[in-house]
Amino acid sequence: MPRDLPKAYDPAAIEDRWAAYWVEEALFDQPHAADATSAPDRPVFTMLLPPPNVTGRLHMGHMLEHTEMDILTRWRRMCGDLALWIPGTDHAGIATQLMVERQLAEEHKTRQQLGREAFVERVWQWKQHYGAAILDQMRRLGTSVDWSREYFTMDAPRSLAVREAFVRLYEQGLIYRGAYIVNWCPRCQTAISDLEVIHEEQQGKLWEIRYPVVGPTPGKDGFVTVATTRPETMLGDVAVAVHPDDERYSHLHGKMLRLPLTGREIPVVTDSWVSRDFGTGAVKVTPAHDPNDFALGQRQGLPSISVMDETAHMNAAAGAYADLDRYKARQRVLEDLEAQDLLAGVREHVNSIGKCDRCKTVVEPLLSTQWFIRIQPLADKAIAAVEQGFIRFTPEQYSKTYFEWMRNIHDWCISRQLWWGHRIPAWHCAACSKITVARTTPEVCAHCGSHRIEQEKDVLDTWFSSGLLPCSSLGWPEHTPDLDAFYPTRLQVSGFDILFFWVARMIMLGCHFMLEEPMADGSGRTLKDAVPFRDVYIHALVRDADRQKMSKTKGNVIDPIQVVERFGTDAVRFTLAAMAAPGTDIAFSEERTDGYRAFANKIWNAARFIFMQMERAAEAGIVVDLHQLPAESGTDAPIEARWIISRLNRTAGEVNQALSEYRFHEAANTLYSFFWGDFCDWYLEVVKLRLDFTGAPTPVRSALATLLSVFESALRLLSPIMPFISEEIWHALYENHPPAKSIALTRFPQARADLLDPVAEQQMERLQELIAAVRDMRRQLGVEEKAAVPILLRVALEERAGIEQNTDIISRLARVSAIEFVDTMPEGTGVRSAPGFDVAVIYERTIDVAVECERLKKELVRFEKEISNADRQLSNEGFLAKAPANVVEGLRRRAAELGVLIPKNRAALDSLNCDNH
Numbered sequence: 037m038p039r040d041l042p043k044a045y046d047p048a049a050i051e052d053r054w055a056a057y058w059v060e061e062a063l064f065d066q067p068h069a070a071d072a073t074s075a076p077d078r079p080v081f082t083m084l085l086p087p088p089n090v091t092g093r094l095h096m097g098h099m100l101e102h103t104e105m106d107i108l109t110r111w112r113r114m115c116g117d118l119a120l121w122i123p124g125t126d127h128a129g130i131a132t133q134l135m136v137e138r139q140l141a142e143e144h145k146t147r148q149q150l151g152r153e154a155f156v157e158r159v160w161q162w163k164q165h166y167g168a169a170i171l172d173q174m175r176r177l178g179t180s181v182d183w184s185r186e187y188f189t190m191d192a193p194r195s196l197a198v199r200e201a202f203v204r205l206y207e208q209g210l211i212y213r214g215a216y217i218v219n220w221c222p223r224c225q226t227a228i229s230d231l232e233v234i235h236e237e238q239q240g241k242l243w244e245i246r247y248p249v250v251g252p253t254p255g256k257d258g259f260v261t262v263a264t265t266r267p268e269t270m271l272g273d274v275a276v277a278v279h280p281d282d283e284r285y286s287h288l289h290g291k292m293l294r295l296p297l298t299g300r301e302i303p304v305v306t307d308s309w310v311s312r313d314f315g316t317g318a319v320k321v322t323p324a325h326d327p328n329d330f331a332l333g334q335r336q337g338l339p340s341i342s343v344m345d346e347t348a349h350m351n352a353a354a355g356a357y358a359d360l361d362r363y364k365a366r367q368r369v370l371e372d373l374e375a376q377d378l379l380a381g382v383r384e385h386v387n388s389i390g391k392c393d394r395c396k397t398v399v400e401p402l403l404s405t406q407w408f409i410r411i412q413p414l415a416d417k418a419i420a421a422v423e424q425g426f427i428r429f430t431p432e433q434y435s436k437t438y439f440e441w442m443r444n445i446h447d448w449c450i451s452r453q454l455w456w457g458h459r460i461p462a463w464h465c466a467a468c469s470k471i472t473v474a475r476t477t478p479e480v481c482a483h484c485g486s487h488r489i490e491q492e493k494d495v496l497d498t499w500f501s502s503g504l505l506p507c508s509s510l511g512w513p514e515h516t517p518d519l520d521a522f523y524p525t526r527l528q529v530s531g532f533d534i535l536f537f538w539v540a541r542m543i544m545l546g547c548h549f550m551l552e553e554p555m556a557d558g559s560g561r562t563l564k565d566a567v568p569f570r571d572v573y574i575h576a577l578v579r580d581a582d583r584q585k586m587s588k589t590k591g592n593v594i595d596p597i598q599v600v601e602r603f604g605t606d607a608v609r610f611t612l613a614a615m616a617a618p619g620t621d622i623a624f625s626e627e628r629t630d631g632y633r634a635f636a637n638k639i640w641n642a643a644r645f646i647f648m649q650m651e652r653a654a655e656a657g658i659v660v661d662l663h664q665l666p667a668e669s670g671t672d673a674p675i676e677a678r679w680i681i682s683r684l685n686r687t688a689g690e691v692n693q694a695l696s697e698y699r700f701h702e703a704a705n706t707l708y709s710f711f712w713g714d715f716c717d718w719y720l721e722v723v724k725l726r727l728d729f730t731g732a733p734t735p736v737r738s739a740l741a742t743l744l745s746v747f748e749s750a751l752r753l754l755s756p757i758m759p760f761i762s763e764e765i766w767h768a769l770y771e772n773h774p775p776a777k778s779i780a781l782t783r784f785p786q787a788r789a790d791l792l793d794p795v796a797e798q799q800m801e802r803l804q805e806l807i808a809a810v811r812d813m814r815r816q817l818g819v820e821e822k823a824a825v826p827i828l829l830r831v832a833l834e835e836r837a838g839i840e841q842n843t844d845i846i847s848r849l850a851r852v853s854a855i856e857f858v859d860t861m862p863e864g865t866g867v868r869s870a871p872g873f874d875v876a877v878i879y880e881r882t883i884d885v886a887v888e889c890e891r892l893k894k895e896l897v898r899f900e901k902e903i904s905n906a907d908r909q910l911s912n913e914g915f916l917a918k919a920p921a922n923v924v925e926g927l928r929r930r931a932a933e934l935g936v937l938i939p940k941n942r943a944a945l946d947s948l949n950c951d952n953h
Contacts, residue, residue, distance in 0.1 A: 041647060041768045045640035047604025047633075050764045055178045063778050064113075064180040066120045068518055081112040081119045082525040084506055084569075085181060086534065087189060089128035090167035091135050094174070096578040096624060097531060099596035103609045104575055104616060104700055105529045106179050110756035111695050112526075113180070114784035120522055121180065122509050124187035125167060129457040129498045130224050130232075130394050136162050136456075152455050159456045163188075173597060177605050178759050180780065187509055189501045190458065197508035198458045198501045199475055201549065206462075206473045210410045211450075213462075213471070215340075217327040218449050220402035221392040222348035226453040227406055229497065229537075230446075233390040233399055242385035243267050243370065244316065246378045247276060250292040250301055260285070260293055260304065261380050263315030265387050266325075267373070268366040270295070271354045272343040273302055275321040277332060280306035282317050296378045297369065298355060305336050324403035342403050346453075362400070407451035407460060407494065414544040415445050417563065421547055426564045430573045430698050431619040434535065441536055448541075450497045457495030465489050503541035506568035507550055520556035528569040535574065542568045573698050577621045578612070594624060602626075606758035607633040613757050614704035635712060636761050639754070642716050643765045646747055649727055649740060656729040658737050662770055665745035675803070675842050676722040677742045678796035683714045684746050684753075686797075689787030690922075691753060707754055715750060718804060719743075722845055744769075749785045756784075799838040802872050803845060809868040810850040813877040816887075817866075824853035830861055831873040863947050869940035871933040889950035896941045903934040 113119035147155040205211045218227040246259040278285040288304045323333030324342040343354040350357045373379040429435040463472045467486035510518040546568030580592040610632040615622040687710040694702035726739035755762040766779040
């Protein structure tokens with residue numbers, strides 16, 4: 037076979053080779069301190085890969101995200117942008133420490149036995165051995181990132197940025213240390229954020245407990261009954277609160293109660309926060325174990341008594357219940373209350389249980405001394421950035437979700453009780469008890485000069501370091517040329533699940549720190565240029581074929597690598613792209629993926645056919661210069677040439693527009709329709725008429741030049757979505773001497789208005805409709821496949837010339853021996869009608885009138901239903917306001933066509949006297 041293209045399309049035979057080539061040749065790397073500052077007219081497209089955890093492997097969510105980002109980067113690069121896509125991985129504090137601790141457990145060791153320094157060294161070894169797995173998978177899948185800029189969130193440059201950010205915020209009074217209620221994971225032994233807590237509704241119980249009133253209560257019960265779902269925490273109660281207007285308890289204001297099982301006395305306090313309708317209207321106040329109680333305690337000046345330790349066991353303050361697990365303590369407390377006749381009742385109660393997202397352990401609200409960011413000043417800037425349009429969300433609905441969260445945000449607990457992570461740059465002094473926060477490790481206390489200082493044991497929340505990535509990946513806190521050239525980034529693609537974990541925090545930290553950085557020309561930076569990115573695209577969730585969320589529990593998780601091995605990367609990418617409508621989840625179907633593998637095979641076979649024509653041309657002495665391909669144009673060019681060039685340009689315009697609006701599904705489906713329908717099914721069949729190598733060379737050379745020009749352009753259109761097959765065929769087309777190292781480094785086709793030919797498109801559309809109608813009639817009449825038959829054709833006078841000029845196309849593709857133009861169709865003939873013509877096939881076999889009547893009746897029902905739907909949509913103002921212009925125009929055009937077809941159909945029914953059949 038010429039041009040060394042195997043007969044069978046085998047993605048496994050080409051994908052590894054090209055993936056390795058792209059990396060080895062560093063084709064997608066941008067020089068550091070790039071040309072962007074010296075070439076201001078060249079658009080810059082910078083994007084940051086959401087850093088996967090070093091513990092991770094690719095899942096279908098990653099595959100979708102990386103596919104969409106790769107499509108956009110390849111497209112922008114081919115459009116001439118200075119495109120930079122920055123990859124990296126996150127150290128994933130909790131997850132990675134868990135992985136290594138599990139590994140140690142298999143060796144019957146603990147991190148405590150190793151000690152902090154040895155344990156951290158062990159994690160680094162684990163990272164070196166396992167941490168690159170997901171990046172290796174990305175390389176295999178051809179992700180077109182700049183690998184020279186690969187970062188790790190705990191490498192030296194990122195560590196420098198983290199320390200600088202912490203110190204600056206501390207110096208600005210925005211970081212503080214204090215005792216507050218946090219979500220505590222007893223298994224991970226660390227505080228976790230609200231976002232790292234998953235809530236599950238479950239059937240629980242509500243226990244009612246009697247608290248004896250101290251002293252006489254004339255005419256009243258000697259108890260106050262409170263309701264609780266966590267009776268073990270009563271050991272830390274410091275008060276009982278009632279609403280000040282609740283008349284049931286007005287006689288108890290200022291009274292003391294005896295806390296059961298403890299011997300302590302606690303006051304009755306009033307607070308308008310208390311709900312009179314929940315439970316008994318009297319609530320126990322346990323500031324050390326409930327966030328609402330903590331706030332109430334702060335308002336009332338109440339103490340906090342912690343009765344539980346970091347492992348969720350009761351501590352010494354729990355008295356006789358010390359050392360018991362929280363659930364065993366609960367059981368013992370209830371038994372003792374019942375024995376003392378203080379358990380008033382118990383009832384079923386559905387409540388929401390918070391669990392650690394990592395290990396699924398039930399979290400415990402715990403009073404703990406932690407480090408916090410005073411978030412409101414940062415949140416104000418982040419809100420303004422979106423309100424003022426400097427950051428745009430797609431789909432737009434996520435901006436509302438963002439505002440709701442940002443306007444109700446709490447201070448951010450940034451400390452984690454882990455050993456793996458960025459250790460907080462604060463040193464505690466044993467002499468004066470003050471804290472020194474510094475950029476470099478101090479030798480003495482900054483307050484008293486003592487050498488007795490020890491660094492804070494806690495590390496920073498993982499999201500603190502990843503929140504700095506848009507600027508730290510470009511060299512911040514140094515003012516680098518890269519920062520001038522590539523910041524702000526253009527786009528952030530993300531899943532909804534990390535909108536608040538990461539996206540919101542990048543906006544807050546980026547706006548805060550970059551407002552302090554001057555622009556490249558030395559001028560001050562405004563909020564518009566301090567934002568970390570201009571656009572946020574929230575991608576869909578990938579579900580299984582039944583639209584169920586994928587989970588290991590359900591057993592419906594799809595491994596993208598296994599699917600890629602079966603169908604090829606290009607087919608999987610095309611599947612995801614073709615289903616990726618903004619705001620709509622994807623029901624991933626392997627059956628559909630198999631269909632797109634067939635699409636790739638169609639392209640492959642088209643290439644083989646074209647290469648065969650090139651070989652035949654060469655044998656006939658007809659040479660076409662691939663580097664200079666003047667396509668046929670002008671009114672003298674054959675209809676199929678003018679049509680396919682017009683369709684190519686129209687397709688290019690639609691694909692560019694779709695990608696600019698993140699409508700990946702429209703881009704993919706437009707390409708599919710052009711490549712499979714226009715190019716393979718129609719153009720290749722028609723152009724065979726022109727490739728007669730025994731005749732005059734000029735028309736053959738022209739037809740071949742058009743064929744090659746359109747095919748090469750179509751490969752470039754396809755390249756961002758199907759990079760492997762397009763690369764392989766493109767190099768083969770140029771016999772491995774292409775004009776660039778990769779098709780990805782060529783220009784993406786842009787629509788040229790001067791090459792759009794609506795007349796040719798309309799004429800070709802009419803020919804296609806006519807050929808399809810004749811083919812269908814031949815099948816129904818049972819005409820032998822190779823037999824040519826005459827047809828009768830009634831067509832508008834203005835369209836007759838276009839058909840007469842292209843009878844060779846009709847004859848070849850519909851096997852028509854002759855065309856007779858008529859003004860009226862003879863009665864009794866089977867007629868097919870389209871908006872612009874009526875056609876009948878002349879064949880000896882008599883038409884089965886009953887069958888034809890049944891067909892016409894079904895067709896009429898379909899037409900009437902279709903026009904009813906079209907009329908309904910076109911009269912809907914809401915639909916007209918939201919639907920794309922091309923969709924509305926298509927509906928209007930179809931409604932007009934149906935207005936012609938329905939009367940024709942009814943006339944055909946009448947002519948066959950179908951009422952009697």
